[in-house]
Every structure is written in structure tokens, then in C-alpha cells.
Amino acid sequence: xxxxxxxxxxxxxxxxxxxxxxxxxxxxxxxxxxxxxxxxxxxxxxxxxxxxxxxxxxxxxxxxxxxxxxxxxxxxxxxxxxxxxxxxxxxxxxxxxxxxxxxxxxxxxxxxxxxxxxxxxxxxxxxxxxxxxxxxxxxxxxxxxxxxxxxxxxxxxxxxxxxxxxxxxxxxxxxxxxxxxxxxxxxxxxxxxxxxxxxxxxxxxxxxxxxxxxxxxxxxxxxxxxxxxxxxxxxxxxxxxxxxxxxxxxxxxxxxxxxxxxxxxxxxxxxxxxxxxxxxxxxxxxxxxxxxxxxxxxxxxxxxxxxxxxxxxxxxxxxxxxxxxxxxxxxxxxxxxxxxxxxxxxxxxxxxxxxxxxxxxxxxxxxxx
Amino acid sequence: xxxxxxxxxxxxxxxxxxxxxxxxxxxxxxxxxxxxxxxxxxxxxxxxxxxxxxxxxxxxxxxxxxxxxxxxxxxxxxxxxxxxxxxxxxxxxxxxxxxxxxxxxxxxxxxxxxxxxxxxxxxxxxxxxxxxxxxxxxxxxxxxxxxxxxxxxxxxxxxxxxxxxxxxxxxxxxxxxxxxxxxxxxxxxxxxxxxxxxxxxxxxxxxxxxxxxxxxxxxxxxxxxxxxxxxxxxxxxxxxxxxxxxxxxxxxxxxxxxxxxxxxxxxxxxxxxxxxxxxxxxxxxxxxxxxxxxxxxxxxxxxxxxxxxxxxxxxxxxxxxxxxxxxxxxxxxxxxxxxxxxxxxxxxxxxxxxxxxxxxxxxxxxxxx
Numbered sequence: 001x002x003x004x005x006x007x008x009x010x011x012x013x014x015x016x017x018x019x020x021x022x023x024x025x026x027x028x029x030x031x032x033x034x035x036x037x038x039x040x041x042x043x044x045x046x047x048x049x050x051x052x053x054x055x056x057x058x059x060x061x062x063x064x065x066x067x068x069x070x071x072x073x074x075x076x077x078x079x080x081x082x083x084x085x086x087x088x089x090x091x092x093x094x095x096x097x098x099x100x101x102x103x104x105x106x107x108x109x110x111x112x113x114x115x116x117x118x119x120x121x122x123x124x125x126x127x128x129x130x131x132x133x134x135x136x137x138x139x140x141x142x143x144x145x146x147x148x149x150x151x152x153x154x155x156x157x158x159x160x161x162x163x164x165x166x167x168x169x170x171x172x173x174x175x176x177x178x179x180x181x182x183x184x185x186x187x188x189x190x191x192x193x194x195x196x197x198x199x200x201x202x203x204x205x206x207x208x209x210x211x212x213x214x215x216x217x218x219x220x221x222x223x224x225x226x227x228x229x230x231x232x233x234x235x236x237x238x239x240x241x242x243x244x245x246x247x248x249x250x251x252x253x254x255x256x257x258x259x260x261x262x263x264x265x266x267x268x269x270x271x272x273x274x275x276x277x278x279x280x281x282x283x284x285x286x287x288x289x290x291x292x293x294x295x296x297x298x299x300x301x302x303x304x305x306x307x308x309x310x311x312x313x314x315x316x317x318x319x320x321x322x323x324x325x326x327x328x329x330x331x332x333x334x335x336x337x338x339x340x341x342x343x344x345x346x347x348x349x350x351x352x353x354x355x356x357x358x359x360x361x362x363x364x365x366x367x368x369x
Numbered sequence: 370x371x372x373x374x375x376x377x378x379x380x381x382x383x384x385x386x387x388x389x390x391x392x393x394x395x396x397x398x399x400x401x402x403x404x405x406x407x408x409x410x411x412x413x414x415x416x417x418x419x420x421x422x423x424x425x426x427x428x429x430x431x432x433x434x435x436x437x438x439x440x441x442x443x444x445x446x447x448x449x450x451x452x453x454x455x456x457x458x459x460x461x462x463x464x465x466x467x468x469x470x471x472x473x474x475x476x477x478x479x480x481x482x483x484x485x486x487x488x489x490x491x492x493x494x495x496x497x498x499x500x501x502x503x504x505x506x507x508x509x510x511x512x513x514x515x516x517x518x519x520x521x522x523x524x525x526x527x528x529x530x531x532x533x534x535x536x537x538x539x540x541x542x543x544x545x546x547x548x549x550x551x552x553x554x555x556x557x558x559x560x561x562x563x564x565x566x567x568x569x570x571x572x573x574x575x576x577x578x579x580x581x582x583x584x585x586x587x588x589x590x591x592x593x594x595x596x597x598x599x600x601x602x603x604x605x606x607x608x609x610x611x612x613x614x615x616x617x618x619x620x621x622x623x624x625x626x627x628x629x630x631x632x633x634x635x636x637x638x639x640x641x642x643x644x645x646x647x648x649x650x651x652x653x654x655x656x657x658x659x660x661x662x663x664x665x666x667x668x669x670x671x672x673x674x675x676x677x678x679x680x681x682x683x684x685x686x687x688x689x690x691x692x693x694x695x696x697x698x699x700x701x702x703x704x705x706x707x708x709x710x711x712x713x714x715x716x717x718x719x720x721x722x723x724x725x726x727x728x729x730x731x732x733x734x735x736x737x738x
Contacts, residue, residue, distance in 0.1 A: 084662045256657050278657030285654050288625050288647030291669025293453045298667040300660025 029053040033128025034347055037090040039081025042351050046079065046093060048344070053130050059107040062135045064117060068151040069097025069126040070339075071354040071363040072184075092125025098141070098150035099131075100368070108135045116143045118154050120311055120318060122304045127344070129368055136311070139322055145329035148336035151364060152184070157325045157334065159276055159303040160188035164196070167299070168250040168272050172197035175245040177266055178252035179203040179230070179259045180279055182215050182360055184337050187222055189252060194223025195333040199245055201266075202227045203259065215360060222335070233262040242266055250274070257282030269294050276301045337362040398422040402497025403716055406459040408450025411720050415448065415462060417713070422499050428476040431504045433486060437520040438466025438495040439708075440723040440732040441553075461494025467510070467519035468500075469737070477504045485512045487523050489680055489687060491673045496713070498737055505680070508691055514698035517705035520733060521553070526694045526703065528645060528672040529557035533565070536668070537619040537641050541566035544614040546635055547621035548572040548599070548628045549648055551584050551729060553706055556591055558621060563592025564702040568614055570635075571596045572628065576727055584729065591704070602631040611635055619643070626651030638663050645670045706731040 030050040038045055057063060075094055077083040101115045111117060117138040119126065124133060141150050163185075164170060176193060180186050181202030193200045204215055206229040216227040225245075232238055242248075247268035253260045254277030264273050264286050273296065275284055290296040310317055328334035339362040342350040350363040399419040407414055426432060444463055446452040470484045480486060486507040488495065493502060510519050532554075533539060545562060549555050550571030562569045573584055575598040585596040594614075601607055611617075616637035622629045623646030633642050633655050642665065644653055659665040679686055697703035708731040711719040719732040 084658060261652065275657055275660040277661070283630065283654045283656050284660060285652045286667070287652050288644055288669075289453060291644040291653060291667065292646070292671045293669075295669060295671070295674070298655070298660065300657075300662075300664060302661045302664070305664070 029055060029130075031128045031130035032344070033125065034093045034344070035090050036079050036093060039079065039086075039089075042076050042079040042093075042355070043348055046347065046351065048347065051092065051128055054132055057103055057105040057132060058134075059105040060134055060136070061105040061132050062101050062108055062111060062117070062138060063103040063130065063132050064099035064138065065102050065130050066097050066099040066126055066128060066367045067116075068147050068341075068367060069094045069365050070152050071350050071365065072096060072155060073354070074122075074155075076351075076355060087123065092128050092131075094125055094127035094365070095119070095122035096152065096154045097126035097365075097367075098147065098153070099126075099138075102130070105135070111135055111138070111140050115140050116150055117141065118150060118322075120154070121307050122155075127347070127365060127367070129344070136315075139319065141322065142326050142330070145326055146336065148339050148364065149329050149334075152336055152339075152362060153322065153325060153329075155303060156184035156337075157188045157192075158307070158321060159185045159301065160192050161321055161325060162303070162306055163252055163274050163276065163301050164189065164192055164198070164250075167274060167301075170196070170198050170250065173199075173246065174250075175199040175201060175225075175248045176250040176252065177201040177203070177248045177263055178254075179233075179263050180205075180254035180277065181219060181224065181227065183254055183277070183279070184362065185254060185276060186252075187219070187337060188334065190219055190222045190224045191334045192328070195328055199225040201225065201242065201245065201248065203233050203263065204229060205255075206231045218338075218360070230259055230262075234258065238262075238266070252276065253284065254279055256280045256284050258285070260284045261286060264290055264296060264298070267294070267296060270297075272297045272299065274299055274301050276303075339364045341366050398424060398499075400497045400499035401713070402494065403462045403713070404459050405448050405462060408448065408455075408458075411445050411448040411462075411724070412717055415716065415720065417716065420461065420497055423501055426472055426474040426501060427503075428474040429503055429505070430474040430501050431470050431477055431480060431486070431507060432472040432499065432501050433468035433507065434471050434499050435466050435468040435495055435497060435736045436485075437516050437710075437736060438463045438734050439521050440719050440734065441465060441524060442723070443491075443524075445720075445724060456492065461497050461500075463494055463496035463734070464488070464491035465521065465523045466495035466734075466736075467516065467522070468495075468507075471499070474504070480504055480507070480509050484509050485519055486510065487519060487691075489523070490676050491524075496716070496734060496736070498713070505684075508688065510691060511695050511699070514695055515705065517708050517731075517733065518698050518703075521705055521708075521731060522691065522694060522698075524672060525553035525706075526557045526561075527676070527690060528554045528670065529561050530690055530694060531672070531675055532621055532643050532645065532670050533558065533561055533567070533619075536643060536670075539565070539567050539619065542568075542615065543619075544568040544570060544594075544617045545619040545621065546570040546572070546617045546632055547623075548602075548632050549574075549623035549646065550588060550593065550596065552623055552646070552648070553731065554623060554645060555621075556588070556706060557703065559588055559591045559593045560703045561697070564697055568594040570594065570611065570614065570617065572602050572632065573598060574624075574727070575600045587707075587729070599628055599631075603627065607631075607635070621645065622653065623648055625649045625653050627654070629653045630655060633659055633665060633667070636663070636665060639666075641666045641668065643668055643670050645672075708733045710735050 031053045033051045034046045035049040036045040202224045219227045251263045251273040253275045256278040257280040354363040400422045402420045403415045404418040405414040571593045588596045620632045620642040622644045625647040626649040710733045723732040
């Protein structure tokens, strides 16, 4: 199996930092990271390895110590090899996270040692202690919103933000409907919509245990207007409930199958259904009549693509968005997701937890502190 | 059951014209038409009836003798009560057809006695011998393309025309893919695309008998680039076939179910799938990944709505379109569909034939000749 260097086993380490320090003074500098040399079950193919780190920085580069990085479902798909874009192997896992700038190249502006930064695009490999990157691939963020908030800022909040801003002109008092409302994006949608005075009708999976109540309460605490189960969505009661609101022009779908059918049916004429995920692994299924007689539009949103398309020519748009999101975070209007923290060395627990169904907590790898 | 007047039974008539003439000279003028007073099986609820015709024309009205009118699938749905918009009952069946102007009101311009006209909007009730209407609801057409062409000009050719013009910028040499390619719209798509130098990949149902060959040959004769069966669409051979063409940016779907899945899968990035029918009665079913990673857009087209939206403020756009279509007809680049003709009195045969599956012939009611 391909790898970057020596595989570190848990029992060979006393403390994470000691290894890095030792390497710095022996045979060149190394970072410690979660590397996969083949696609497969993340619990099996991911290895904690030493990764070489260059001594010198180019003029436009920064050296970043990663502080904290989440384990997202799309990270898992990437490692499983089921994601449409494959990394060159061996690769370091992780696409999101927050780091601390340690050093800056001579021509780096707008960032300095000690700043918190997040990667703008996916693909940097955030599950490692230290990395060197072109400074344009990172964005400085405020540290005042806390580690969890910054570590989970790059993927879910922008997905929610763009879906609410770019497709349908939503006005205060309007309503939107979404399924998978307890997902990371779903929770961000609820909070952004509440901050912008848009009502949200939120559909969550009917849970096998009695935790429905807990989820419903949590989402209402975040600002959800209505929270209903999938079962309720397909019942006649849903028709009654929706009458109390302006008919939604926007639907957000991260589930597919029957759930997408049900959400689409409740949209008003000329409504838009945006698909950004497919948690049920079933295709998006829409009644023909909605397209013809209700002029429904179905499209998709992919945050990685939006960022890639805008990083070069529209960087101000990206910066404005993250500024808005951080401001909402500072005001307490946008919270970090509920999380469970794991030391990097205990990454297998984080991976296992992240792949369990019905776990509402985001798994965070605490890397350098 | 509600009705306009006396029900005419086949055995009470010697000749259609005699009845009309007799009524003209007895108790006010009457037209003869196919009327339904309740929703249900068209073969049962449709009755041939006398319908009163006003003596006098308003200044902006025309009196039209209907010459020929087709029996379309949507006419059947309307009578069955499954169409989303219901007529006030009793209603005269039929939405399309060509008529001869008999008289014009004082302020009617651009039309004169003897002109051929077609209704612009659905809902006029074309299955009758004579009707009076506001002249703006009709459009003058050339008689040089023949009765079949004019009688079937209002629904299918404009649907094909707008779907090819309004959604994706198609250039000569581009390719489109459609299912239900043997439908009336499908045949118009093939011919318009051929006239505009656009390649068409056409999917037809796998037929229970050995008539595949006949259908394939007929569509190729109309200008189809490729004709394949549904079975072929879902085979690995389809991937090979499509490599010979520029990847289609436009897909047209009038089938739904697996067929829509297969067509959508072959579109290029940022492609558009337009749904205008659902012959399989199964919902449009699209892989989630196409929305997210291939940025697919799914929308619908409804010709009746397009015409309604444009008849008042964009009449020139409508006239230009029908002018284009008639010009293509005169050049032999757009043909009337293959048809079977029935006298109005034999309407039950037309209805029965129109509801049989796998009948490639359009059923035409010959009304006045």
C-alpha cells in the first residue's frame, strides 16, 4: 500500500507533539496525518502517518498548524472512492477545518502569524498537524466565534447561505421547506432563515427510538418554524399545516426518494427544488404534472463547485459571505453544530461515530491545541 | 346528464349536413358537436348533439365552420376529468383543428370569409361543425400545406419548436436526445432539428410485435439521426453510440420513469431535461448525482400555458412561430402526422383508436368538407 512515510501506531506514541518535535530535529520536518493509500472502508484504509513538510516557504505560501477538523459524510465517500472526484493516492483525508498561521512567505498579505484560517476549497487534506499551502487557498477568519464554529464554517453554512440567496428571491415573511432538516446544512438553513425572517418547514426522518422529540426541540431552539417527520409529510395533516404559511417557492432536498416527491408537491407554482444531497440513496422522484402544470424547476447545488468557480474572479463574494456568516456567529444567530471531540490519535472512534445513522453530533478531530 | 340540446343518434341521421340545414330553417341555428355533460370514459360520455349558434356576430367575432380536428391524448384526459384544468360542463370536446371563416364581424381585420384559421388557445371545443369566437383567439394559416397539416398545427409543432428554441442555445452540429420519439411532438422535434442541422438521438418504446422496424424506418425518413429502443437505451451499447456525437445539452422527456433516468444520464454537464408528458404514468426519476455533480436542470414545458402567456402581449411571437412552421411545411420539411380519417358521425371509432397503445396514426375527425 502506498504511503507517505512511517505508519504511526497508537501504542508507539506517548504524546502526539513529541513525535513531531523529534522528527524536526532528526531527518527533516514531518507532520502527522491521516493518510489513505487505497480506496475502501475508512476505518481500515486510513492510517496515522508521518508526512514530510518542506523546510522553506515560497513567497506566496503559508504554513498552517491545523487546530480542529470535522469528519463529514463527503470525506467518507471520498475515502470509499464513491465520490465523483478522486484524489491522487496516497492522499490525506479531510476537507474542512481551522488552522493557525505559523509562518508566512515574503509576499503574503492580509494574513499573519497567529491568525486563524480556513481552506476555501475542498481537497487540501485537513486531517494533519501541519501543512504548507498557497495563501490564496485559505481565508482568514475571526477567532471570536470559537474553534467548533470556525472548524465547521467552510462546507455547511455556505451551502445553506447560497441556496437561500442565489436561486429564489426570498423576502421576509416567505416560507421554505426542507427535508433532512437535522443535517449540518439543514441546521444552518434553519438559523439563516430565522435571522432573515423566513419561515421554515422542516422535515426530519422518523427515528427508530424516541429521539424525535429531542431533535424537534433542538431544531425549534435553533429557530425552526415547524418540524415534522417524514411520516407526517406524507399524511393529510401536512396539507392542513401548510395552509398556515405562504406557499413555499423554495424546497431543499438532501434525501431523495419519497421525501423529494413529498417536498416538491408542496411548492407553489414556478417553485424551485434544490438537491444538495441524497441521504436515502434513492433517486430524486418528481411527479410529471409538477413539471408541466406547476412549472417546477429542479436543480442542484454543490458548494465545492461554487467555491471553485468563484475563488479566482469573485474572491470578494466569497469573503463577503464568510464575513456575513461570522457576524451571524458572533451575534449568536448561527451556532456551531453539536459536536463530539476526539484526539487525532483516537481517529477511529471519530470515523465510526460519523458513519452511524441517526447520530446528531458532528465528530471533530482535535489536532493541535 | 347536462347537454346543450337534442342528442343525435347515428340511426336518426341520413346525412350530417341535412340536419344542420333543417335546424337552420326551423327553430334557430344549430351546430352539431361532440358534447360531454359529465367526466368519464370518452366513449360513453361523449354524445353527438345539436348546439345552438347565435344568429348575429359581435363586431370582433368570426363564425367558423370546423373542417377537420384531431383526437389528442390530452383531449381524452380532459374528458376523463384527469386533466388539471376542468371545463365547465356541458363542454364540447376537442382543442385543436382547422376551420373556414364563414362570416366576420364589422371590426375584424386580417381575416376574411374563406380563410383557414386555427384556434390559438386550447379550450374552444373544436369537435363541432360551427362556432362563433372572438377573432383574436384564432390565427389565419395558409391552406397550401393541406388539411391534415393545418388541423394538427396548434399543439405538437409549437411544443417542439419552443422546446428547441427557448431553453438551450442549440447550434448546427449539436445533438439532442428524446424519448417517446414516435409521439406527435417527437416527430415534430425530429423534423425541426433536421431542418436546423441538429442531430437527434431518438428513443422509442420496445414494441410487443415486430413493428419496431417500421417505426425506426419512418422516423429515419423524417430525419432522425439515430433511433433506438428503450431496451437499447439502458444497455452498454448506448454508451458506445453516444460517443459518436457531441454530448447532448438538451433532453426531451414525455415518458418518465426509467426512460427519464436513462435520458438524463446521457446529457452533458449543465444539461437541461424538459418534461412535456408522462406516457408511462411513472414519475420523473433522476439520479441525485446528476443534479449535484453534473448541474442538471429539470423543467417542464406546457404549450397551452406558453400560448396563454403570450397571446395578449406577444402575439407577434406566436404569429412568427406559426409562420416559420407553415414555411417548413410548404418546403416539405415538416409533415403532418400519419393519420386515419373518420366522419364526425363515426366519432366512436376515432375515440377508440386514439386510446389504443402503439397506434402510430393520428385520428382525425372530418367535420365539414
